[in-house]
Amino acid sequence: MPMTNKEVAAFLERVGEILEIRGENVFKARAYYSAARTIESLGEDVSKIVADGELDELPGFGEALTEKVSELVRTGQMKYYDEITADLPEGIFELLDVGDVGPKKVKLFYDKLGIGSVAELEAAARSGALAELPGMGDKSQAKILAGIEQGKEHRGRWLLSQAVPLGERIVAVVEKLEGVKRVSLGGSIRRRRETVGDIDVLVSSKRGAHVIAEFTKLDGVERVLASGDTKGSAVFSPGIQADLRVVEDKSFATALHYFTGSKEHNVRMRQLAKDRGWKLNEYGLFDGDKMLASKDEKALFAHFGMDFIEPELREDTGEIEAALKGALPDLVESRDIRGALHVHSDWSDGRVTIEELAREAVSHGFSYMTISDHSQFSHGLDEKRLGEQWKEIDRVRRIAGGIDILRSCEIDIMKDGSLDIDDETLQGLECGIASVHGSTELGAAEQTRRIIAAVSNRYVDILGHPSQRLLPDQGGMAFDVEAVLSACAARGVAVEISADPMRLDLDWRYIKTAKALGCKFAIGLDAHEKEHFGWLTYGVSMARKGWLEKGDILNTLTARQFRERLGRRRKRRKA
DNA sequence: GCCGTTTTCGGCCCGACTGTTTTCAGTCG
Structure with a gap:
């Protein structure tokens, strides 16, 4: 199985860390970090680039990295890595995840005390041995213990949807503080990355110390990490760190750019x-x-x-x-989206009746909605129940004002690529969404064939959450993304960009590639309750990260245009 | 380890904060 971009990037990141721990030239380590980031943000599979012999064309890839990464991608191993890790304990990397511990301290702890794991670090801190080391003291030791404690509670990254409400609350409060001129979120939350490590807030004010002091007293602060004249840092419940920076107003623009x-x-x-x-x-x-x-x-x-x-x-x-x-795209905006796609009702695992969903959709300004309940494989509707549901949809359509409701279904893709609803019934759908739920562990080749078979069914209009990834840390299943996207483009099947904060799938990194291959997109809500209509903003953010414009996205069409477009496509596929 | 119409060798971003220090090292973003 070829390594994914994420796996290759993580490997290179680790090589960089080892080099730093070993005390090698930091710029050498930086070259590996930079290579890791390049691979991570690629819009195509690194294995394909290696196979095409084009790795050395990537920025930051010289002779050495090209050779080592090619070896890694082809064999899953890197001899160089084995050499530089041979004399190091396996757990030494986890030390870097502890706050206030970087490569220099890892080296110090290992050289002087033989510490090679977090457990050993904790023992040394509790015995007081850390404080005795050169450059260390009681406070540093206590900080490291606190860092270990926090690491036990939470490690890694937060969903965008967890960070945004907290970030916006901090902004709202800080804005009202005395002496504050401008406030903005910065960092990955402002760039709308699908996960964020912490929350960055930038403030312009002449009263930095006062602003920071108030910030560290906000509701929800669990622990203050730093509090100076221009910079404050605190951990908020449930463990999300927020950093606040204060600058003079004349520096606000450059500081905002910098911290974004x-x-x-x-x-x-x-x-x-x-x-x-x-x-x-x-x-x-x-x-x-x-x-x-x-x-x-x-x-x-x-x-x-x-x-x-x-x-x-x-x-x-x-x-x-x-x-x-002057060639930037004119990015799609939330207000461009007219249709609420991929909505589940209480006919399957949703919590809300179709009638209530219709009202909720109207209140969010949608002019149409697809009721896309699960099919039988995912404990949803079979052919008979679908028929009954259509009668209910007809009924609500008559009484619901201002919204068109489309007969839809999130049809399960079986292991062999067939669908779990017969064609005769599928023909009655007005919008077919096909999704993989089970059998995610097939090999890449079989998975690819399976998905392509499914999108080849003429009644499939949208491929739902293509990779099955689950944020913040579960990567998607193995398949040939480009082959699937090409198949979708050729068949006129739109690719879903799921707005579900745990999915946000198709991964935005692949969106530009998909568009270049000729794909159209559909922002799907995958809503299961009323609150989930609010997820739209996250789906739109991913589309924007993928450089999409209004015209790239099917549910920016009016209800009538949307129906016509799907209808035309079906006629073409029949012919 | 990478890179170059200023360089094929000598750069590679840099400032805030903290804690340990009598002037700086390490970490972080």
Whole structure:
């Protein structure tokens, strides 16, 4: 089984960490980190790039990395890795996950005390041995113990949907503090990454110490990690860390740009500044000692002759070049979406009646909705029950004002690629969504054949959550993404971008590739209760991260256009 | 380990905070 991009990236990340722990040249380690990020943000499979012999064309891939990564992708192993890890204990990497512990301290702990796991670190801290080490003391020891405790409670990343409400609450409170001029979320939450490690908030004020002090007293603060004049850091219930930075208002635009990132985007922007003889940092854009005024981010980009780059695009995947050429996409917005697709009712595992769903959809401004309950394999409806449901849909359609309701179904894709509803019944659907739920462990080749077989059924209009990934940490199943996307494009089957915060699937990294292959998209809610209509914003964010415009997305069409489009496609497929 | 119409060798982002230090190292973002 070929390694996924994520696996290759994680491997390279680890090589970088080992090099740092070993005390090698930090720039050598950085080369591996940079390679890891490049692989992670690829819109195509690294195994394909290796097979095509095009790995050395990626930025940051010279002779050594090309050879080592090719070996890794082909054989699943890297001799170099075995060499540099041979004399290190296996658990040494987990030490890096402890707060306030970096490669230098790992090396120190290992060299002096032979510590090679978090358990050993904890024992050493409790015995007081850590405090005796050079450069360490009681406070450092206590901090490390606290870090170990926190790590036990929670590790890793949070869903975007968990972070956004907290982030917005912090902004709302801080905005009202005395002496605060401007406030914004920054970091990965502003870029709308599908998961975030922490919440970044930027504030402009002349009263930094006061703002930070108030921030650390907010409702929900469990622990204060740092509290200075310009920077504060606290852990909020249920364990999400938030960092607040305070700058002068004249620095707000450059600071916001800086703290929004991504790091890769920032590196490119600083380089652009350097090329022009300027200097860009969080405090401003400088020509010598002179600060080039930027009242907001738009003005900042304008200095470079660039169009404003929406935060979602700032991943260094071509947005800088496009902005310089004035060729950025006109990104889709939530208000462009007219149809609520992929809605489950209490006919399967949803909590709400069709009639209530209709009312809820109207209140969110949708003008049509597809009732897409599960089919029999996922404990949903069989052919007979579907027929009965259609009568109920007809009834609600007559009484519900201002909304069109389409007969739909989330049809299960069987292990062999067939569907669990017969064609005669499928013919009666107005929108067919086919999804994989079971048998996710097939090999990549079989999985690919299976999905392509399913989207080849003429009554399938949309491929639901293609990868079956579950955030924050469960990767998707193994299959040839490009082959499936090509099949969808050829058959006119739209690819779902699930707005379910645990899915957000198709992965935005593949969206640009999908569009280039000719795919259309459908933002699906996968709603099971009323509150889930609010998920739309997350689906739209992913579409935006994938550079999509209104015209790329089927449910920006009016109800009538949507029906016509699906109808036309079906006629073509019959012919 | 990568990279180059300023360089094929010598750079590679940099500032805030903390704790341990009498001037700095490590971590983080």
